[in-house]
Amino acid sequence: MAIVKDRSNWSKLGTVLKYTLLTIGAFVMLAPFADMFLGALRTPAERISQPPVYFPRDPQWGNYLRVFTELPMLRWMGNSLFVTAMVTALQLLTSAMAGYALAKYNFRGRDILFRSVLGAQMFPFFLFIIPIFFILRYFPLFGGNDILGQGGSGFLNTYAAIILPFSITWYGIFLMRQFFMAVPNELMDAARLDGAGEFRIFFSIALPLVLPGLATLGIFVFVYQWNEVIWTMTVTRTAPDLQTIPVGIYLLRGAFIDQSTRSLQQAALGVSILPVIVTFLFLQRYYVRGLTAGAVKG
């Protein structure tokens, strides 16, 4: 009996250790956010005083409202929503179509194509920044360009410049293929016998069956795109009307140099992360699936 008792002591210690660890971790995760939310509530005087006041005595809740009146927050938010929604829709469409073809048809070159899709995931984004910028700039016949791509500004300074480069993802195609693989062929063959065309089968039979897959990819793309900074910044530097929330806040940093506007900046940052948090709280289980599908492959 002594052994059993000893063991249960050990496991009790393990439990304490476990929760201590998780709690410390959670504190480190949350404290910086708390620091920002507190910062947004400080008055300029509290910031200037030496040393600055840490816990605001007179919390300036109004700062969270000023964000909407003094900054183009609604414009940024609208842009973020529009761009994110468009990219998500486009990626879902292209990924579902390509993933379906790769999973459910036997055609010449399919295996090579699939292997290319896997291989293409290895190409990091930084490799594409310069060339895609100029491809969009000199895209023939758009944005005032002539057939040789001269004269106008191409897709630059339009939403298309932010959206188009993200219209396909190799990972999304791979992921959708995995989901379509699980759809039984019998269902589709039965529909073929009923005389349904291939597009009808895709849209009315296969797609509804992979809705969880679409949700998974959708939340993935949503989170990624809402937080995208480098590309959006590169193409909207000169088009304030098209900037998304994070890019707008970063590029407007010249307006946040004095202490009276620092709180405003912190409030704006707080507002910028709210939509993702809300979306995520509802849809997080789909996110798990997308990540683990990738891991299984490895």
Place this chain on the structure above:
Amino acid sequence: MTDTSPTASEQMLSAAREDLIDQEPPRRSLAARLSSKAVAPWIFITPMLLFGAVFFILPLLYAFFISLTRWNSLSAPKWVGFKHYEYLLTTDPVFWQTFWNTMYFAAASIGIGVPLAMVLAYAFTRSKGRTVWRSIYWLPMITNVVAVAYIWKFVLDDRYGLLNRALGFLGLGAPGWLTDPNLALTSVVLIFVWMQLGHNMLLFSAGLASIDESYYEAARLDGANERQCFFRITVPLLMPTTLFVLITNFISGLSYFTLMLVLTDGNGGPLRSTTVTALYMYKMAFEDLRMGRASAVAYLLFAVILVITLI
């Protein structure tokens, strides 16, 4: 299945067909042919091929061409062959500095981040209230990088930041987290680990879920304690996941630069200590308009990543 209205794609196709084809083939047969098993897959992958050609293959070739020229993008490019590659590899001291910064960043972020994520995931999968823990640990991962950078700028401020105030309260010294050139990159690594922790924990907890509980039960019957369970069962059985996490983290670490850019106002300072190669490329291209040399930097870094991936 009795719905007879044509689908959207069929409508589009028949409209397109009217423009392109003479009246000869009967309507139904062409629609049927396009929607046959032989042709349909090609239509399904057309968007992928089209976008793939314009936004993947073309850019790769174009970037390579640019890397062989001297081009400020305002006047015509000048052909220089492999001069940029030669310059970067043999003459440019900055390139190699950024290269080692990059390696340090990628290696340190997996060295610190992966074990931490593994241990926390282990604790997490065997605890109560998982939804709450998960939501907390995921918060940084879904936060945009601009917010992350500014949050930490305030926390890490030398004199009045939360961290150094806390250290001062404990009677400890105050490191210059972001102002000391010897420390700044490590601070960036720590912030990056903080950002990525939820993501890696998630992967590990999925891996842990696939380990059969019977292993642990058997071990406990043999009198193994928690620590032994972790090192004797969890760590070895988790190997495939660990490898996957290590490799993907290392590769994404090598190409990462957004945090450094935003955190340092695009400087990559102090003293270039946080300038990783990808940031060096970005600044070279869009600040100094050296498109050719910057493209060469991109290709060199990619070559390194490729070699590491293949190993």
Place this chain on the structure above:
Amino acid sequence: MKPVRITRVSVVSALTAATALVAPSVAAAETTITVATHYNQEQMGPLLACFDQYTAENPDIKIEFQQAAYGDFLQTILTSRVGGTSPDIYNIYSVWAPQLADAGTLDEPSDEMKDWIRANYGEGSVGAATINGTLWGIPTELSVYQLFYNKKMLAEAGYDAPPATWAELKEIAAAITTKNDQGVIERAGYVYGPSVANAVHVYYSQMYAAGVPPYSEDFRSTNFTTPESIEIVRRMGELFAEGITSNTNITDDFAGGSAAMMIAANWNKAELQSVYGDEFEATVGIAPIPNDGGDPGTMLYSFLWAVDSTSDAKEESWALLKWLNEAQGDASLSCTGEMLNDLGALSGNLADLASMDTDDSFTKPFVAAIESGAAKSQPNIWAASENDRTLRGYIEQVWAGNMTAEEAMAAADAEVTAVLSEQD
């Protein structure tokens, strides 16, 4: 069948939206002039009011204002230029002009315009806007570097006069510096800052004060390795090594009351005035750049209004610029002058400068440095922003104690000379 319908709708809407995306974001029913500056909305106040007045008087003109952070400004112009989406008018830093002019970015003013500029602006500021004999724009803000010192802090430490030599500066700074329990400098005797200019302009100013211009006359080689230059940089390193300043202590701290001295430009006036209020003149003192005896010297730089060469509205843009830089009605200042005056900045426009309030103890020394010729125009060298960044990098190496001044300046000289020789 429900999911199917949803899918169909989303496909169609995605396609319609995709075509709609391509439409240009700005409709051009009238002439729109886009004006880009690094001043923020608040600083631009007087000018924005003038824009409204101008568009009211000229209903066919629409003016849009674009702001970019100073650190992003050159990049913004270049990117927009590369992208074919340039603003029509921009307010640029004079040292950017050679690169922009070389790339064909700037529109050359008409002869009439040039004559007007030469007649109304000081020689130094016209020089800053001139590259190889061609005048490219209308000078605006003039910035001159001098030593700023906090009179009260110096007095408290027992010094009633500002330092005249670097040795005095170091002694005073050391006496003022205090550290907290953690060893972090709380109040610094002297401060630099994180921007390129915080190191490089200070260095240039000290070079002129030592009587050695930083670049050779043809702008193809440097004087970085002269004994004077090495001595200047070595002394910077000393302040760091001896714990008198650090990377934590920056120019912003001067307004914050936790730094006693810095070499900075007059545009800081507005902020210091707002911080110190009635105590402004009693607190902030201005003195010449400390040198080892000899004539005073320092650096000045200028911003200028320029018009983009691809603009559809060049003529309208120049007309607007001329209007903005001449006093309208019975106003004593032009619109630009009024904005600069509010900023506490100095104008290159002679009429504006004469009407500006420059009699206070803060402004006088700056104006004197311009009038006496002690302030030399920052050289418009090739790829100035890139070279300045390189130079800052090496100066920082000395601050950090990684390199000696000799090593750092030799390396900076080699790198900068290589870039300077790229121009044809």
